[in-house]
Every structure is written in structure tokens, then in C-alpha cells.
Amino acid sequence: xxxxxxxxxxxxxxxxxxxxxxxxxxxxxxxxxxxxxxxxxxxxxxxxxxxxxxxxxxxxxxxxxxxxxxxxxxxxxxxxxxxxxxxxxxxxxxxxxxxxxxxxxxxxxxxxxxxxxxxxxxxxxxxxxxxxxxxxxxxxxxxxxxxxxxxxxxxxxxxxxxxxxxxxxxxxxxxxxxxxxxxxxxxxxxxxxxxxxxxxxxxxxxxxxxxxxxxxxxxxxxxxxxxxxxxxxxxxxxxxxxxxxxxxxxxxxxxxxxxxxxxxxxxxxxxxxxxxxxxxxxxxxxxxxxxxxxxxxxxxxxxxxxxxxxxxxxxxxxxxxxxxxxxxxxxxxxxxxxxxxxxxxx
Amino acid sequence: xxxxxxxxxxxxxxxxxxxxxxxxxxxxxxxxxxxxxxxxxxxxxxxxxxxxxxxxxxxxxxxxxxxxxxxxxxxxxxxxxxxxxxxxxxxxxxxxxxxxxxxxxxxxxxxxxxxxxxxxxxxxxxxxxxxxxxxxxxxxxxxxxxxxxxxxxxxxxxxxxxxxxxxxxxxxxxxxxxxxxxxxxxxxxxxxxxxxxxxxxxxxxxxxxxxxxxxxxxxxxxxxxxxxxxxxxxxxxxxxxxxxxxxxxxxxxxxxxxxxxxxxxxxxxxxxxxxxxxxxxxxxxxxxxxxxxxxxxxxxxxxxxxxxxxxxxxxxxxxxxxxxxxxxxxxxxxxxxxxxxxxxxx
Numbered sequence: 001x002x003x004x005x006x007x008x009x010x011x012x013x014x015x016x017x018x019x020x021x022x023x024x025x026x027x028x029x030x031x032x033x034x035x036x037x038x039x040x041x042x043x044x045x046x047x048x049x050x051x052x053x054x055x056x057x058x059x060x061x062x063x064x065x066x067x068x069x070x071x072x073x074x075x076x077x078x079x080x081x082x083x084x085x086x087x088x089x090x091x092x093x094x095x096x097x098x099x100x101x102x103x104x105x106x107x108x109x110x111x112x113x114x115x116x117x118x119x120x121x122x123x124x125x126x127x128x129x130x131x132x133x134x135x136x137x138x139x140x141x142x143x144x145x146x147x148x149x150x151x152x153x154x155x156x157x158x159x160x161x162x163x164x165x166x167x168x169x170x171x172x173x174x175x176x177x178x179x180x181x182x183x184x185x186x187x188x189x190x191x192x193x194x195x196x197x198x199x200x201x202x203x204x205x206x207x208x209x210x211x212x213x214x215x216x217x218x219x220x221x222x223x224x225x226x227x228x229x230x231x232x233x234x235x236x237x238x239x240x241x242x243x244x245x246x247x248x249x250x251x252x253x254x255x256x257x258x259x260x261x262x263x264x265x266x267x268x269x270x271x272x273x274x275x276x277x278x279x280x281x282x283x284x285x286x287x288x289x290x291x292x293x294x295x296x297x298x299x300x301x302x303x304x305x306x307x308x309x310x311x312x313x314x315x316x317x318x319x320x321x322x323x324x325x326x327x328x329x330x331x332x333x334x335x336x337x338x339x340x341x342x343x344x345x346x
Numbered sequence: 347x348x349x350x351x352x353x354x355x356x357x358x359x360x361x362x363x364x365x366x367x368x369x370x371x372x373x374x375x376x377x378x379x380x381x382x383x384x385x386x387x388x389x390x391x392x393x394x395x396x397x398x399x400x401x402x403x404x405x406x407x408x409x410x411x412x413x414x415x416x417x418x419x420x421x422x423x424x425x426x427x428x429x430x431x432x433x434x435x436x437x438x439x440x441x442x443x444x445x446x447x448x449x450x451x452x453x454x455x456x457x458x459x460x461x462x463x464x465x466x467x468x469x470x471x472x473x474x475x476x477x478x479x480x481x482x483x484x485x486x487x488x489x490x491x492x493x494x495x496x497x498x499x500x501x502x503x504x505x506x507x508x509x510x511x512x513x514x515x516x517x518x519x520x521x522x523x524x525x526x527x528x529x530x531x532x533x534x535x536x537x538x539x540x541x542x543x544x545x546x547x548x549x550x551x552x553x554x555x556x557x558x559x560x561x562x563x564x565x566x567x568x569x570x571x572x573x574x575x576x577x578x579x580x581x582x583x584x585x586x587x588x589x590x591x592x593x594x595x596x597x598x599x600x601x602x603x604x605x606x607x608x609x610x611x612x613x614x615x616x617x618x619x620x621x622x623x624x625x626x627x628x629x630x631x632x633x634x635x636x637x638x639x640x641x642x643x644x645x646x647x648x649x650x651x652x653x654x655x656x657x658x659x660x661x662x663x664x665x666x667x668x669x670x671x672x673x674x675x676x677x678x679x680x681x682x683x684x685x686x687x688x689x690x691x692x
Contacts, residue, residue, distance in 0.1 A: 046512040047505065101470060121447075122512070125444070125508040126504075127470075127474075128444060128474075128477070128503075129505060131500070131504075132500030135481055135496075136494065144489075144493070147481075148482065148485035150481075151484075152478075154478030154481065158474035159393065162393055162472065162475065165467055165468060165471065166468070
């Protein structure tokens with residue numbers, strides 16, 4: 001992979017300011033990703049090609065950027081943060097591969113998914129390989145603390161996705177279980193990204209905790225805003241509302257709030273009931289009226305804005321966590337990242 | 347899980363002598379497996395139930411037994427070998443879950459598979475969870491060396507399965523690539539099991555290498571004998587030969603030897619060609635004549651016996667590796683395990 005490819009992957013985004021203090025290190029991370037495809041010896045290329053495809057997909061590289069910034073904020077940054085940054089990005093990629101397999105997604109960011117290109121079996125095993133490669137990069141930090149945190153993160157990611165799947169069409173989701181799920185599937189890895197950087201930068205334990213809290217709050221906010229966006233987006237065809245999560249039976253914060261406010265009976269319950277009935281009747285046909293009614297009810301409730309407020313509260317807390325840290329360009333970049341996350345529109 | 351369950355899982359087998367020196371530790375491993383299902387906090391039980399099912403399946407527990415024996419052969423065994431034994435067994439279980447998902451297997455050892463019971467999506471994510479739990483148990487050894495070896499093992503397992511899948515119906519498999527594949531999918535984990543035990547038992551590096559070689563050779567032999575059994579088994583229905591690997595397009599040692607002996611043209615090539623043609627023609631219909639002809643050719647070639655000889659040579663080498671080690675009951679158990687593996691009939 002050449003320098004210009006690297007450029008291409010991270011430029012043309014509002015994130016330039018965030019990358020500035022760590023550009024060579026982020027480049028090293030991206031080269032590590034690419035090198036993994038060249039690695040597996042005896043096989044003639046079928047596997048290398050497939051790895052290359054999944055590892056070269058463009059991305060914002062937010063998680064490794066957080067690790068690198070959290071490490072280089074300190075006077076004694078360790079070169080090992082590049083290994084850790086590679087690990088967190090690989091873990092993110094492995095999760096996407098398995099998620100796309102589970103969701104039977106055809107494309108992601110305009111590229112065909114691994115499961116769509118080569119079947120779900122290859123995608124499952126490619127994902128396993130990338131998970132393990134991530135774990136091996138963590139080992140290069142020689143820190144049992146980081147390896148343990150990383151293993152816990154993989155468990156949390158799997159648990160989050162599993163519970164989302166098992167909870168599908170289950171109307172008993174509480175705010176508490178929703179928070180647990182978004183911690184598992186998103187905030188856990190953000191937290192690991194920031195905490196590990198601080199550990200590798202030899203920060204004091206109290207400072208590690210501040211950066212850990214930054215990652216946690218940022219990750220929670222990131223996922224809530226993602227879930228809010230799902231309600232606000234509209235698919236163009238037929239002018240119908242999108243609301244894909246609700247359509248798939250996944251309850252996110254706005255709907256959870258609506259259920260809290262009207263626990264006896266509400267349009268979301270009605271939609272789930274209709275969906276269950278149509279499933280029991282044989283071939284699934286979506287009761288579009290019930291879905292649209294539920295979406296309208298959530299939108300009219302004000303809970304979408306209220307959810308955004310929850311997220312923005314976390315963004316403030318993430319920023320607040322940084323206030324006790326040295327005023328370096330890395331800290332400014334992490335603050336900027338919080339601001340951009342709060343302003344997320346896509 | 348009660349003591350009698352533990353008993354049930356390991357008794358009524360020719361392996362009693364192997365378990366004898368390490369019975370309490372193996373019991374601790376099995377309890378660790380069971381405890382994992384109780385662990386995941388907020389969720390009301392759907393995930394716990396599913397984990398319980400996959401973790402309570404009976405098994406010979408050969409891999410953790412190897413770790414425990416290789417550790418307790420020495421004067422300073424570490425209690426941490428129970429954690430490592432738990433990790434290697436969990437990794438084995440995770441691999442089985444993903445393999446059954448990939449193969450769309452309905453049952454394993456008479457129990458329904460996770461993918462058959464709850465769908466492939468749940469099975470993929472359950473497997474991920476168990477992989478990560480395995481890695482976390484390795485962290486409890488506080489040994490970066492073992493964590494790194496473990497990560498490499500997961501990569502090798504995934505690569506082995508992936509290459510088997512990608513090589514399907516590919517007649518260019520050489521003896522070298524076959525050996526690489528069975529190292530990846532089987533011997534790697536056996537080697538990690540024995541090596542990690544020796545490391546935790548504070549053996550000298552030269553002794554660690556002997557036990558590592560024991561696990562490697564035992565694992566290679568184990569897989570070749572498994573592949574030989576596939577040729578020798580017969581399915582009762584219609585009195586037809588089984589030969590499931592060849593039917594699935596997977597070349598194992600006897601067929602690889604046949605191809606080496608007749609590289610221009612042979613019945614295996616003919617069968618693969620017939621299988622490719624029928625796939626190209628649309629709905630897959632097996633050309634049973636070509637398959638039976640290929641199976642007969644392999645059986646008539648003498649290469650099944652020759653493959654078994656290769657495996658028995660490795661069994662001897664595995665035993666030989668032990669000859670420089672202290673003559674303890676643990677060493678005797680490892681020798682016995684080599685003998686039983688060599689005598690494998692099912």
C-alpha cells in the first residue's frame with residue numbers, strides 16, 4: 001500500500017485536525033493492516049486476496065486514532081501504541097465482518113461485504129482470523145493488563161451483538177439493558193482504545209481512569225447518536241420512513257423512553273405484536289401500517305430529541321474528563337473528536 | 347454442575363488411566379466451563395441457556411488433560427495450569443461451534459448443534475464469545491508468552507479451516523499443504539496444550555521443547571488417523587461407502603498420496619471434474635459413480651495403510667520425546683495417551 005492510498009483513506013473528512021498530531025503513527029497502523037494480508041505463507045493467494053479486501057476497506061480509523069492520541073499526550077509515549085492501535089482497528093474490522101454476516105448485509109460503505117462476495121462460511125472464518133490477529137498485536141505490547149482488557153472487550157462485543165439478536169422483537173428492553181447493550185457493542189472498544197493508549201503512555205493511574213472515562217462516554221454517545229440517526233433518516237423510495245432498527249425489532253433509546261412513558265400500551269408494542277402475528281402465520285409479511293404508526297409515535301413523542309440530549313450530556317462529560325490533562329495538541333484533538341461526535345449527522 | 351456429572355463426562359472411556367493423576371484439576375476445568383454460563387450479568391437467561399448447552403456437552407477433554415499432565419510432571423506445578431486447561435478446552439469448543447456452523451452440521455456426538463438449534467447467527471456470536479472467554483482464561487496465567495502462543499493458535503485454527511474451505515474441490519493439494527492444514531486445524535492446539543503445561547510447570551526450555559514436540563506429533567497423528575477413519579467407515583444405508591471428506595471435496599493424505607503417484611490422471615481427478623461439471627450445470631446432483639470409483643481407487647491403492655504408517659511413525663516420535671523426561675505417573679499417562687491415539691478406531 002502506498003502513501004497516497006493511506007492519504008486517500010483518511011483525507012476528505014472533517015477529521016483532519018484529529019489526525020494531525022499522529023499522522024506517521026496512524027500510517028504505520030494502516031501499513032500493519034495491509035501487511036497482515038501478505039502473511040500466511042503456504043497458501044497460494046485465495047486467502048490473501050480475501051484478507052486484502054476486508055483489510056483495505058476505507059474507514060475513519062477513529063479507534064486507533066484515540067489510542068495514539070491517548071498515548072502521545074504524555075512525555076514517554078511508547079512505540080508500542082502502534083501495535084495497540086492496529087489491534088483495536090482489527091478488532092473493529094473483525095466485528096464488522098461478523099455483524100455483516102449475521103445481518104446478511106450486502107454492502108458496507110459502498111463495498112460488497114465478505115459474506116456477500118464469498119459466502120457466509122468464508123466470512124465467519126475470515127472474521128475469526130482477524131479477531132485472532134488483533135489479539136496477537138495486543139501481545140506485542142507485552143502487557144498482560146492490556147491483553148486481559150482486550151479479551152474482555154471481545155467478550156463484551158460478542159455479548160452485545162448476541163443480546164441484540166436474542167432481544168429482537170422483545171418489548172421488555174429497559175433503559176438499563178439498552179445501556180448495557182450499547183456499552184457492550186460500542187463503548188467497550190472506545191474505552192479500551194483510550195485506556196490502552198494511556199497505559200502505554202505511562203500515565204498515572206488517575207489519568208488512565210480519566211482517559212478511560214473519556215472513551216467510555218464518547219462511545220456511549222456515539223452509539224446513541226447512531227441510533228437517533230436511524231430514526232431521523234428517511235429512505236427515498238415511496239417517501240416511506242426508514243427506521244430500520246424498529247423494523248428489525250431492535251429497540252433503541254427513543255423507543256425505550258416511549259415504553260417507559262406508556263408502559264401499558266403503546267404503538268411500539270402494537271407493532272411488535274403485529275410482527276409476531278405475521279411471523280406465526282407463516283411467510284413473513286411486514287404490517288407496514290403498524291410499523292409506520294410506531295415510527296410516527298416515537299417521532300411525535302419528543303424522545304428522539306431527549307435521546308440526543310442524553311448523548312450530548314455524555315459528550316460534555318467526555319470533554320470534562322480531559323480537563324485535568326496536559327494541554328497538548330493531542331488533548332485538543334481528543335476534544336475536537338468529542339465535538340465532531342456530538343455534531344454527527346451521518 | 348455436580349460431582350456425578352463431572353464423573354459422567356469423563357468415565358466409561360479407555361482414558362481413565364490418563365485422567366488419574368490429574369482428576370481434581372480436570373474437575374476444576376470442567377467447573378470453570380460451567381461457571382462461564384452463569385456469568386453474563388444483566389441478561390435474563392436466553393444467552394446463559396445457550397452457553398450452558400454448548401459448554402456442558404460431554405467430551406474426552408484430551409487437550410486440558412495434556413496441559414495438566416505436562417504441568418504436573420514437574421516439581422513446581424502451578425495452579426494456573428487449571429486456567430490454561432480451561433482456555434484450551436474453551437478454544438476447542440469455540441472451534442467446534444464455528445465448524446458446525448460452517449458445515450451446517452445438525453448434530454455432534456448425538457446432541458443438536460448450536461447452529462441447528464438457534465440458527466447460524468446465534469452460533470457465530472456464541473462461538474465468538476467462547477473464543478474470547480478462552481483468551482481471558484489464558485490471561486489469568488499472567489504469561490505474555492502463553493497469550494501470544496494462544497493468539498497464534500487461534501489464527502492457525504481459523505487459517506486451517508479457511509484453507510480447507512477454499513481448497514474444496516481443488517485437486518492441487520500437495521502433501522506439504524495437507525500437512526500445513528492439519529497442523530493448523532489440529533496439531534497447533536495440541537502443541538499449545540503441551541507446551542503451555544510445561545511452561546507453567548517451570549520446566550527448562552529444552553524440556554518445554556520436548557513436550558511441545560510431543561503435542562505437535564500427537565496432534566498430527568491424531569488428524570491423519572481421523573482422516574484415515576473417514577475412508578474406512580461405511581454408512582449403513584444402501585451399503586454405500588462413506589468417504590465423506592472426498593464427497594465434500596476435501597483431499598486428505600490417502601488421496602494426496604494417490605495423486606502424487608498418478609499425477610497425470612486418476613480417479614480422484616475424475617470425481618472432482620464430475621463434481622465441478624454438475625455444479626456448473628445448475629442444481630448440484632452428485633455423480634455417485636465417479637465418487638464410488640474414486641473411493642475404490644484410494645482403497646485399492648494401499649495408501650490408506652501407508653497413511654496410517656505415517657501417523658504411527660509420529661506416535662513413536664511423540665513417545666520418544668517423552669523419554670528424556672522424569673519417570674512420573676504423568677509421563678506414563680502421556681505415553682498411554684499416545685498409545686490410545688495410535689490405536690484409535692473411532
